[in-house]
Amino acid sequence: MNLAIKDIRHGLFRFVLTCLGLGLLMTVVLAMIGIYNGLVADALAVVKAPAADVWVVEAGTQGPFAEASSIPATTRDAVARMPGVAEAGAITYQTIEASHAGGTLRLYVIGFEPGRPGGPQRITEGRGLGRSHFELLADRKTGLVPGETIRLGRDRFTVVGLVEDAMNSGGDPAVYVTLADALTLQTAMDPAAARVQAARGDGGLRSPTVAAVVARLKPGADVALLTATVRQWKHLSALSQSEQEQLLLASVVDRARRQIGLFLGILLSVSAVVIALIIYTMTMEKLKQIATLKLIGAPDRTIVGLIVQQALILGISGLAIGLALILLVKDSFPRRVVLEPFNALVLTGIILMVCLVASGLGVRAALKVDPATALGG
């Protein structure tokens, strides 16, 4: 006879309500884990998108994400000719604001050379850039749809395809345009401003610059050798893909990551206290029954089983409700909420541990109950 289940069924409504409350708390915990993961995934998405092996950037900078980087666009040809390089592409990044659907859309514009590294890995809807000007690929979170047009700078672009999970570390969704259009966006001025600059003697004849050149290597090529070779050019620096990812995590998102991590820790501690209180209260309400059970000869393991099983059922039910809720609402969050099966597994382990520790309080109280209290008098 399972006393824990019998007791739960006896007060099912109340138990379900308690599980729901705990489930909401678990939803918040899972949301924080998802936001934490999302922050990291968002930050890495833009770095991983070109599927590059090496990033060539301006010397003395940690560009192009941690710091600004500006190198001549012609660097791409030099890098492409280096031994071991399979292909190379120039790339630019900039954030702009555009008007869309009566509001302002903040976009992370990535300029790349179609057919060369730097573009998106996968187009989920529509097609790739077919023309050299005024077409763009947009992340789905921009709200743009294929066929729609949007004004960027002084030109109107047509959305020809959609990509997913492309954004910068700030969560701004990305749009991909050709490098030529991106360079125009970077340098084109408002006519009045251009006139003033021209009057000051600036003819605007600077050679174009890009943020970085990304290179994919031939199979068996040595990344370390290539980066060392590039660094011999005094005006350039090179980072491997893993160095670029580490740099981004360590500098750009580190503080936000730690902030969310700390908040997650506090939230887990609060959850542990709440679970402990619920289980302790549930046990205290049953002390008379526990005394009766002890009096009629129930061994300690029966009493411990009653409390621990209820604690575990409560924890697992709360977690299941939390998981179901977060999976239902995660796409409504303004920023990405990324939950991996591993996260659910780890949280399950933590909650089980918390339930066991929390039930320890109840077990201690229950084992201290004098069976004589059942007799009264």
Next chain:
Amino acid sequence: MAPGDILVDVRGVAKHYGEGETRVDALRSVDLRVHVGEVIALLGPSGSGKTTLLNVIGCILAPTAGRVELDGDAVFDGKWLRSDLRRLRLDKIGFIFQAHNLLPFLTAEENVSVVLDLAGWPAERGRERARELLDYLEVGHRAKVKPALLSGGEAQRVAIARALANRPRIILADEPTAALDSGRAQLVMDLLRKLASDQKACIIAVTHDEKIFDRFDRLIHLRDGRLVDS
């Protein structure tokens, strides 16, 4: 009666709480023998030691001094672990409470069979025994009902069934008729007498209910922790 007929043998049992000025002597050199089939009442004013004596016989409270023998087993002799005493309670002692103390989340039948479940009986046999006892006590038709929906008399009879489930030889009752009207109280006492006779058990009850005094074989009076007369 033959010595083998003695189910409860209490000799020179004393129990005190605290030391020095705060010392309270709950029991002072109590001697009591209860035989097979006997139904006895412990009487006395509040604080006279009735419940303490019941707790000592029920293996809930260890005496400070003296010897207690239950169905031939000398308990509290230093060799008994807490788990041994628990097992002894499960196998040899049945408890009937003033407020029946049925577990609210179990049905009447489950409240009886839970004792057998704890004693290691197979579930089906436990249920059969529970139904048999409930039928015997004329509450079989309420077997699937939870305690909250039972009347006071029904609940007390279910509690008696629980106390008898594992065929204990010593039944301890704390005010078993306090929650019942006069008629029901007489019926319960008649039932307990019959059970003591049928199961070769003894019954020790703490009571203040004068209406049922005539149903006991002996009335044991306690005052200030001592047996006054019997």
